[in-house]
Amino acid sequence: xxxxxxxxxxxxxxxxxxxxxxxxxxxxxxxxxxxxxxxxxxxxxxxxxxxxxxxxxxxxxxxxxxxxxxxxxxxxxxxxxxxxxxxxxxxxxxxxxxxxxxxxxxxxxxxxxxxxxxxxxxxxxxxxxxxxxxxxxxxxxxxxxxxxxxxxxxxxxxxxxxxxxxx
Numbered sequence: 001x002x003x004x005x006x007x008x009x010x011x012x013x014x015x016x017x018x019x020x021x022x023x024x025x026x027x028x029x030x031x032x033x034x035x036x037x038x039x040x041x042x043x044x045x046x047x048x049x050x051x052x053x054x055x056x057x058x059x060x061x062x063x064x065x066x067x068x069x070x071x072x073x074x075x076x077x078x079x080x081x082x083x084x085x086x087x088x089x090x091x092x093x094x095x096x097x098x099x100x101x102x103x104x105x106x107x108x109x110x111x112x113x114x115x116x117x118x119x120x121x122x123x124x125x126x127x128x129x130x131x132x133x134x135x136x137x138x139x140x141x142x143x144x145x146x147x148x149x150x151x152x153x154x155x156x157x158x159x160x161x162x163x164x165x166x167x
Contacts, residue, residue: 029136031117034124037074038140040087042066042164051155060095071108073165081115081126083108131163140166 027033043066050059071085090103113127122133124143131143143163150156 027137028119029117029122029133029141030119031077033136034075034117034141035077036167037072038165038167040066040069040071040073040085040163041140041166042069042162043087043089045159045161048158049155050157051151052153057155058095060093063092063094065090065092066106071106075115079114079116080112083111083113131161138167140164 043064045064047062048059049062050057052058066087066089068088069085071083071087074082074084076082086105086107088103088105090101092099092101115127116125117123118125122136124131124133129145131145134142134144142165143161145159145161147159148157
């Protein structure tokens with residue numbers, strides 16, 4: 001029984017230590033900590049556009065999923081990020097229960113754009129688009145952007161985008 005208690009206490013201690021490293025507070029989101037080169041490993045976006053045509057709502061959903069990633073984002077201290085490499089996107093457009101799908105390769109050839117870090121708000125703006133930053137750590141982070149707008153004719157556009165990076 002004494003051995004069982006010792007093993008139990010040891011396992012409890014290991015679980016406590018391993019869980020504490022998963023907390024967001026362990027590695028602060030700062031510009032200095034962001035500086036470096038990251039691999040893009042995930043891209044997903046959805047746009048739902050509603051238009052009014054002769055009194056009827058027409059909804060078009062566009063889903064984009066990235067794959068076959070060989071792309072990097074290099075964040076430098078001078079507030080520029082260099083995007084380089086390739087990845088494929090699959091675009092699926094659905095309207096009135098009918099869908100069409102297409103794919104294409106995105107090529108980024110040392111594209112230089114600006115970025116800014118809003119540390120306290122955990123936001124990152126890349127080339128004018130602002131993202132919420134989550135799961136920021138020594139091995140990577142996630143970005144999420146959402147936007148919505150109302151059209152003058154009563155329609156609307158809802159957009160979400162998520163990117164994931166590893167170091």
